[in-house]
Amino acid sequence: MAQKPSIPKGTRDFSPNEMARRNYIFDTVKRVFQIYGFQQIETPAMENLSTLMGKYGEEGDKLLFKILNSGDYLSGVDSGELVQQNSSKLTTKISEKGLRYDLTVPFARYVVQNQNDIVFPFRRFQIQPVWRADRPQKGRYREFYQCDVDIIGSDSLLNEVELIQIVDQIYCNLGLRVVVKINNRKILAGIAETIGEADRIIDITVAIDKLDKIGIEKVNEELLQRGVASEAIHKLQPIINLSGDNVEKLNQIETVIANSAIGVKGIAEMRLIFDYLASMKIEAEVELDLTLARGLNYYTGAIFEVKSKDVEIGSITGGGRYDDLTGIFGLSGVSGVGISFGADRIYDVMSQLDLFPKDAVSASRVMFVNFGDKEEKYCLPILATLRKEGISSEIYPDSDKMKKQMNYANRKGIKFVALAGESEIEKGMINLKNMESGEQVLVATDEMVVLLKGY
Amino acid sequence: MAQKPSIPKGTRDFSPNEMARRNYIFDTVKRVFQIYGFQQIETPAMENLSTLMGKYGEEGDKLLFKILNSGDYLSGVDSGELVQQNSSKLTTKISEKGLRYDLTVPFARYVVQNQNDIVFPFRRFQIQPVWRADRPQKGRYREFYQCDVDIIGSDSLLNEVELIQIVDQIYCNLGLRVVVKINNRKILAGIAETIGEADRIIDITVAIDKLDKIGIEKVNEELLQRGVASEAIHKLQPIINLSGDNVEKLNQIETVIANSAIGVKGIAEMRLIFDYLASMKIEAEVELDLTLARGLNYYTGAIFEVKSKDVEIGSITGGGRYDDLTGIFGLSGVSGVGISFGADRIYDVMSQLDLFPKDAVSASRVMFVNFGDKEEKYCLPILATLRKEGISSEIYPDSDKMKKQMNYANRKGIKFVALAGESEIEKGMINLKNMESGEQVLVATDEMVVLLKGY
Numbered sequence: 001m002a003q004k005p006s007i008p009k010g011t012r013d014f015s016p017n018e019m020a021r022r023n024y025i026f027d028t029v030k031r032v033f034q035i036y037g038f039q040q041i042e043t044p045a046m047e048n049l050s051t052l053m054g055k056y057g058e059e060g061d062k063l064l065f066k067i068l069n070s071g072d073y074l075s076g077v078d079s080g081e082l083v084q085q086n087s088s089k090l091t092t093k094i095s096e097k098g099l100r101y102d103l104t105v106p107f108a109r110y111v112v113q114n115q116n117d118i119v120f121p122f123r124r125f126q127i128q129p130v131w132r133a134d135r136p137q138k139g140r141y142r143e144f145y146q147c148d149v150d151i152i153g154s155d156s157l158l159n160e161v162e163l164i165q166i167v168d169q170i171y172c173n174l175g176l177r178v179v180v181k182i183n184n185r186k187i188l189a190g191i192a193e194t195i196g197e198a199d200r201i202i203d204i205t206v207a208i209d210k211l212d213k214i215g216i217e218k219v220n221e222e223l224l225q226r227g228v229a230s231e232a233i234h235k236l237q238p239i240i241n242l243s244g245d246n247v248e249k250l251n252q253i254e255t256v257i258a259n260s261a262i263g264v265k266g267i268a269e270m271r272l273i274f275d276y277l278a279s280m281k282i283e284a285e286v287e288l289d290l291t292l293a294r295g296l297n298y299y300t301g302a303i304f305e306v307k308s309k310d311v312e313i314g315s316i317t318g319g320g321r322y323d324d325l326t327g328i329f330g331l332s333g334v335s336g337v338g339i340s341f342g343a344d345r346i347y348d349v350m351s352q353l354d355l356f357p358k359d360a361v362s363a364s365r366v367m368f369v370n371f372g373d374k375e376e377k378y379c380l381p382i383l384a385t386l387r388k389e390g391i392s393s394e395i396y397p398d399s400d401k402m403k404k405q406m407n408y409a410n411r412k413g414i415k416f417v418a419l420a421g422e423s424e425i426e427k428g429m430i431n432l433k434n435m436e437s438g439e440q441v442l443v444a445t446d447e448m449v450v451l452l453k454g455y
Numbered sequence: 456m457a458q459k460p461s462i463p464k465g466t467r468d469f470s471p472n473e474m475a476r477r478n479y480i481f482d483t484v485k486r487v488f489q490i491y492g493f494q495q496i497e498t499p500a501m502e503n504l505s506t507l508m509g510k511y512g513e514e515g516d517k518l519l520f521k522i523l524n525s526g527d528y529l530s531g532v533d534s535g536e537l538v539q540q541n542s543s544k545l546t547t548k549i550s551e552k553g554l555r556y557d558l559t560v561p562f563a564r565y566v567v568q569n570q571n572d573i574v575f576p577f578r579r580f581q582i583q584p585v586w587r588a589d590r591p592q593k594g595r596y597r598e599f600y601q602c603d604v605d606i607i608g609s610d611s612l613l614n615e616v617e618l619i620q621i622v623d624q625i626y627c628n629l630g631l632r633v634v635v636k637i638n639n640r641k642i643l644a645g646i647a648e649t650i651g652e653a654d655r656i657i658d659i660t661v662a663i664d665k666l667d668k669i670g671i672e673k674v675n676e677e678l679l680q681r682g683v684a685s686e687a688i689h690k691l692q693p694i695i696n697l698s699g700d701n702v703e704k705l706n707q708i709e710t711v712i713a714n715s716a717i718g719v720k721g722i723a724e725m726r727l728i729f730d731y732l733a734s735m736k737i738e739a740e741v742e743l744d745l746t747l748a749r750g751l752n753y754y755t756g757a758i759f760e761v762k763s764k765d766v767e768i769g770s771i772t773g774g775g776r777y778d779d780l781t782g783i784f785g786l787s788g789v790s791g792v793g794i795s796f797g798a799d800r801i802y803d804v805m806s807q808l809d810l811f812p813k814d815a816v817s818a819s820r821v822m823f824v825n826f827g828d829k830e831e832k833y834c835l836p837i838l839a840t841l842r843k844e845g846i847s848s849e850i851y852p853d854s855d856k857m858k859k860q861m862n863y864a865n866r867k868g869i870k871f872v873a874l875a876g877e878s879e880i881e882k883g884m885i886n887l888k889n890m891e892s893g894e895q896v897l898v899a900t901d902e903m904v905v906l907l908k909g910y
Binding site: 007014034037070071075077082096120281330364390 | 459460461462463466467468469470471474475478489490491492494495496497498499500501502503505506517518520521522523525526527528529530532534537538540541542545546549550551552554564565567568569572574575576578579584586588597598606609610611613614617624731734735736784785817818819822831832835839842845846847848849850851852853863866867
């Protein structure tokens, strides 16, 4: 007797019902990307480790899934090295490929490799799984999907604005209430420059983030404890105490960082973005949030994060402007901006709020009960007609007991069952049963088509 | 200066144009699967090696991509073992996971693991990439997509028939002329039993396959050379010389294998399948082909292979009936039947025959030229209207030189360009240019919507 099989920890199977809901998200996201003129690409699951290593920090290198070289991979390894039992050293000898960790680095690699064929500004989207050898926990998986959308090869802030529009449209279509938090790395750099504490920008944003919870005095205390000079803290007061709408906030920040060239540039960028947004109908709340820093080093301008208003969960979308993403692969001076939608978190939020439409299921619309050879023969041409009309349908393949067949339809969530016994066949009709209401109607094939198309 | 990056051999990037065409195939296949009442599942890219090993023969085991364990994977390995430098032995210590090699074994694993939640007969489809460490060559890749459709948990031959209908419908929708070759493992077993040469069934099919090329005498000679007894060859004559339509062929075979219980069962199965098909409208040619054997050991009944009529390439779809696929994972007595569409070969055939519809591109339908701030402001609300109407559209993000912008639209294959300079803005109109014909029309927004929706 074989052992009951399992899958690697942190990975998942997706059942028909889960797939129907996941596809509902993917289709919605994809449709909006396309309406905005973005084109899909795909890259291989495996990349050369030389492409991936060193791009996600030391911790990231460890979280890459590495693929063992094929064949007699030890043949070229020095036996002296083997006895050292140094795993990380051996890895470089026995593994050349890894699974992609995100869609951003493969995208940068793609752009550099195909730069002569790409039409810039390049508007691309990509929806594929990524893999990380993270410790699995609730809501964190070792295989999960990212939906990335980027414009590369244009400095225009209109691109930032379009990404916010896309976020707004997608969450509007999904029925999710969100807040888009937006900040700018140049403003953060301007603050650091102004107070002469370039290295402490993270400390500062962390402390400011606690304002609502602990109040201004405690924030100032904490900044002092973290080693920020009291003169700097004094200068920071208007920024910590930020209030009003986005434009008012920008004005207050500007008073502080007016002498920083990069800071002023950041302010100007944000003003232009808010200007654009004011002229557009955006459902989502867009909020300037100075405490938003985002970890990734390659961001250089606007940064975004999107949070659900109704479910406490990390960000469900994030991204920003990068001025030199492709520089790591030898193509510099190409600026881009992009965001990434986390399909798995969106799924979790939508499940929790019960936002999936009732018809996001994949079962057939109608099942023909199989009463035996003669009845089956009667049903098959009708079944063919329905399918030709684009109505998903099936016939139970065996003439099993009625109860078993009805149970099958029930468990799968099939809405209609078609019954044709002797009396229906005589009349040239079908008995169509609505499985929810229990109602039955006697119909001809063409009536059946009309009826089922209405559902 | 960084080295120009590359991807692992045998893998591919897919450009926007390639993706549009690939999606055309996937969407067509998926749509037909759904109309026939099949539901999608997905399984993880990584499976435990215990799930994969031993399922594809010794050669298959070698072709699995194996994933290095995370962390200090050498720590538990005995140093005595390391110095042996035995790669395949070490693999079992440092790797527990592999990339899926096909969709069939993961499907069997899924069925066994989720047997309590699955509603049988289970009609599932699955469209995902698989990975094989094969030597890459023309048309053979290390990462490629399979589109599998199976019904498991039903013995009914109606399932075989529906799969042939699906094949027919899909290739009809794609515009590809195909021949469906069909055989039955039970008939092959019956032949082997009848002539007492159970081990030589492959030799026999290989020799018969050459009939058209070398003639009956040479086939008989070859059979003799391959060690088939002359008495057996004598008995085989009606089978080698098979002629007529499918039913006539079955009759001739039956005269030979009438004493083999399993052979007779195979004949009866095929009769029923051809009976069903005769009552249905099938575009594709369906041909009984005794030389069709298919390599995989798990097939036990009908087997299929589909070939293009117009391009010389291996089979583009194949499958068959298996009576005990899940037995390897401890669930026996579950019969199923399935087929697999090879998306990459279908792509190659369609490219060669130039069968992709002209509109299988993903570029925006219209691009607004960007003449500067004022003109941009005029265009943005119109752009928003088009997008709301579901028309994929974009505005060039920078006010670059006209020539550069037009060149962008041209290279991307964008069909319409919208121009709004001072005079158009004054009139509240847009100049819409058809990039193919060069024709320009002055239109209002609502006219533009109607015009673009017509294309």
